Amino acid sequence: MPSVPDIRLENLTVGYEGKAVVSDIDVVLPGGRISVILGGSGSGKSTLLRHILRLEEPIAGTVCFGDHDICRLSKRDMHCIKQRIGVLFQDGALLGSLTLADNVALPLREHTRLSRKRIQEIVEGKLALVGLEKFLDYYPNELSGGMRKRAGLARAMVMDPAILFCDEPTSGLDPVTAADLDQLLLEMHRTFGMGMVVVSHDLANMRAIADFVMVLGDGRVLFQGTRQELESVDDPYLRRFLDRKAEERQGPRVGETAVDASVMKVDCSRYWSMGK
Amino acid sequence: MSQDKSTLSTPVAALGRVTLAVLARLGDMFLFFLESLALIFSSPSQFPKAVRQTYFIGVGSVLLILLIGLFTGMVMGLQTYYALSKFGSEGFLGAAVALAVVRELGPVLAAIMVTGRAGSSMTAEIGVMRISDQVDALEVMGINPVSYLVSPKLAACLVSFPILTTFFDLIGIVGGYVTGVALMGGNAGVYISRVQDSIEWGDVWVGYVKALVFGAIVCTVCCYKGYYTHLQQDLAGPEGVSSSTTQAVVLSSVLILLSDYLLTSIFL
Known part of the structure; x- marks a missing residue:
């Protein structure tokens, strides 16, 4: 089996055009394990993955594969590293x-x-x-x-590859196909002994495959640890996320007197009656 | 006072900013061209890709070039015959058509036609690959996207443009013959001998130099626009690709005409 390096993210701030999306990331993704980067939509998971793959340059901090700081590697050395990693993009990118x-x-x-x-x-x-x-x-x-x-x-x-990166592998799939894909990733991991870094917002996916979990939200790392540790956290945001509970909304709600639903209603009855 | 000064200098500053931005973009494109050129021979696997692209860009454009060349030559023949007949100089028709087609019209019109047919598709192809993560996929596989996507197209353009220009030149001269001799009743022998006498190897080579330069311009501009389609401000996705394609065709055509003028002034 290939030796799989840790991926160390040190004081890393990622974003676009100088605007930070996720700041002060200090995490070690253990080599040879399945690490899941979890978070809600827009939390910066895919942005972080693009920086780990050096498709973007970080605003600050470093990304190290083992002892190699990939932000400082020459094109030639990065080329060698890229031959030792595999990436599954969100829609396959075939x-x-x-x-x-x-x-x-x-x-x-x-x-x-x-x-x-x-x-x-x-x-x-x-x-x-x-x-x-x-x-x-x-x-x-x-x-x-x-x-x-x-x-x-x-x-x-x-x-x-020594490390496989997957961006939202189960998004857009029905539950059975998603579970099949989880199973496939686990089999690949067991058979070939590679490390995996999986970006996901899918709790079922995380619960099926994760050894190590890092949760992003609010522009920072909210949690890092094992899956079991994550399941027992008390943090209100993380609990809501894990229990799939809706956030408390401010302002009037649909059906309450403050919102006049009739203002927003569009009368489509004439379209339904067409052709009769 | 200082406010007045800044207000007065604003248009000048804006002009300066635009000029610098245009120069920076052109410099960026030139570096993109140099990288693509250097990577043409980067690996043996480039050869089959270049052959496929040559088929698409070159062979696929032959019919279009023949049609455009024929009609251009016919119009040239008609207009020039009409003008020359006023001075009783119809005998010079062959020379006029041949020189105009070989020196100017052949390389320029062939390049503009290929820009419309193949250049736009290069931009759209690379642009769609960019917005659907395919370019990133190449990069993370350790495959240089410029080498994989652009260099074979550049090689194909450098091979195809001179050949297409030759076809255009030949069929253009035939077109002039069709109108000047077959339709208007000019002398066939005079037409052919004037063509032979007037065209020198220097004219042909200038045409080829132009064709090579235009091939490099079309490929570089069209591929560059597709490659960086995601960096366009306020335009993303399919709208960005469509905008890049339009910009690529317009900019290529303008640069073809601009460089044609420059090359003509150098070689004349």
Whole structure:
């Protein structure tokens, strides 16, 4: 099994154009484990992931893979690190002009000198792992959302990465498909011994796979620790999040006298009666 | 007093800011071009990609170029014959058509046509890849997106543009023949001999130099606009891609005409 480095985020502030989205992150994502970055919509999870992958430059602080501060690595060294990681994007991010087999084969063709036959074998093997061995010649637009994610997972796995990053792997999937994908991630983790960093807002996904959890909210890290520790926290925001309770809203509510619902109502009855 | 001064200097300052921004953008595009050029031969896997792009940009544009070239030559033949006949100089029709087409119209019109057909699709393709995370996916796979997406297109443009210009030149001269000789009754032998006498290798080479420069401009501008489509202010998603595509075609066409003037003044 490959040695999997910790990912250390030190005094990290991430954001765009100098505006911080999440500040003062001091977290160690343990190597060889499944770490889940959890948070509500707009909490900065995907922004943080983009900074960890060095798709963006941080406003302050460092991101270290083991002993390597990736913010200071040369392009060449970063290139080497990128060959040791795999990334599953939110909708798979498969190249639309390539078939599934070509998409999965792409990193092998670009980075190795393997023969066509060997590449074909590896591609078929990886696609079989995710249950897509019968769809080799399909194009991404011919697949469902879940299949695209699984294909994206096969591509992310094709170079046998030490760390796999997944951005919202279960978003937009029905509960059964989402559970299947969780199971697949767990099997991959157990079989190949890789570390995983999963960005998610899906509690079921977190509860199914997480060893280590980091919760983002309010522009900062609200929690870091094991899944069990998270389940027993008392913090009101985290409790509401974990128990899926709605936040107390200020101002009038729908149905209360302060809001005249008739003002907002649109009379659509004439559309329904059309054609009768 | 200082307020008055700042008010007076505002238009000048704004002009300065715009000038600096335009120069910075052009410099950025030039660096983008140099990177793409340097990466053309970065790996053996570039060759099949360049061949595919040459097929799309070059072979796919042949019919369009032949049509435009034929009609341009025919219009040239008609107008020039009419003008020359006023002075009894119809015999110079071949020379006039050939020189105009080979030196100017061939490279310029071929480049503008390819911009509309292939350049716009380059911008849209890369722009859509950018907004759907495909460019980021290439980057995190350790594949240089410029090398993968732009360099093969640049190689294809540098190969295709001179060839398409040659087709345009030849069919344009044929078009002039069709109107000047076949329709208006000019002398065929005089037309052909004037074409042969008037065109020198220098004219042909200038046309090729222009075609190469235009190929580099079209590819660089169109790919650059698609590649950075996500950085457009106030425009995101499909609207951003559509805006980038429009900007790419307009800017390419303007730069083609501008550089045509500069090259003509240098070589004339």
